[in-house]
Amino acid sequence: QGATLAVFPTALSVPAVVAKVRPSVVTMLTRGIPPGGAQHGAPSGSGSGVILDTSGYILTNNHLVQGVTSVVVGLSTGRLTPGRVVARDFLLDLALVRITAPDLVPAEFSRRTAFEIGETVIAIGNPLALKGGSTVTVGVISALDRSVLTPEGETLYDLLQTDAAINPGNSGGPLVDRFGQVVGINVAIAPSAQAISYAIAIEAVYPHIHSMMLRGTISRPD
Numbered sequence: 001q002g003a004t005l006a007v008f009p010t011a012l013s014v015p016a017v018v019a020k021v022r023p024s025v026v027t028m029l030t031r032g033i034p035p036g037g038a039q040h041g042a043p044s045g046s047g048s049g050v051i052l053d054t055s056g057y058i059l060t061n062n063h064l065v066q067g068v069t070s071v072v073v074g075l076s077t078g079r080l081t082p083g084r085v086v087a088r089d090f091l092l093d094l095a096l097v098r099i100t101a102p103d104l105v106p107a108e109f110s111r112r113t114a115f116e117i118g119e120t121v122i123a124i125g126n127p128l129a130l131k132g133g134s135t136v137t138v139g140v141i142s143a144l145d146r147s148v149l150t151p152e153g154e155t156l157y158d159l160l161q162t163d164a165a166i167n168p169g170n171s172g173g174p175l176v177d178r179f180g181q182v183v184g185i186n187v188a189i190a191p192s193a194q195a196i197s198y199a200i201a202i203e204a205v206y207p208h209i210h211s212m213m214l215r216g217t218i219s220r221p222d
Helices: 014-024 202-215
Strands: 025-030 046-051 057-060 070-074 080-089 094-099 120-125 135-149 155-162 174-176 182-189 197-201
Touching: 014 025, 014 120, 014 135, 014 174, 025 057, 046 120, 046 182, 057 202, 070 094, 080 202, 094 202, 120 155, 120 182, 155 182, 182 202, 197 202
Parallel strands: none
Antiparallel strands: 025 046, 025 070, 046 057, 057 094, 070 080, 080 094, 120 135, 120 174, 135 155, 155 197, 174 182, 182 197
């Protein structure tokens, strides 16, 4: 079973959104130290991810798992399980990790192609690898179609800007709308500013997930 898509979603309260999405958010603990972690919002060796399907695929950021092939994944239940990096894409800063675990709860992904500046969004992740489960912050979409130059020298395009508090360790976790659907993957913070963070729009991600599962990378024309 894959990630489900709601056709006619109903707006939920923030607590209802959290109850729906939080079981799908995981902590990523790597066995190496990703480079450039501060600007991306990742402390050394930890970040977040979101469950794609019941077969164990997890979507996260490539910069979190750069240089490693295995990770430890912390589920919302508190269980720790080994994970294997099975796909990477440098240009979108995405990676797939696969685990084997029962009773996984896939997130629901938005297929909307238009967002409004000012609409409410909720960030769920594991900043600072705090004990006791994921952290929830609430904000709005502050701007659309932002681009950011990463420490690795690659530019990320078509980003959502949000003022939901994003801290080291949120990277790779979901940005969610009031329908409980993932609209972005948190990827970067502006280190010299306050309340300026960025997420990869899910509309730029979703068309490539199958390719990553099948080939371990994204196929692009030369």
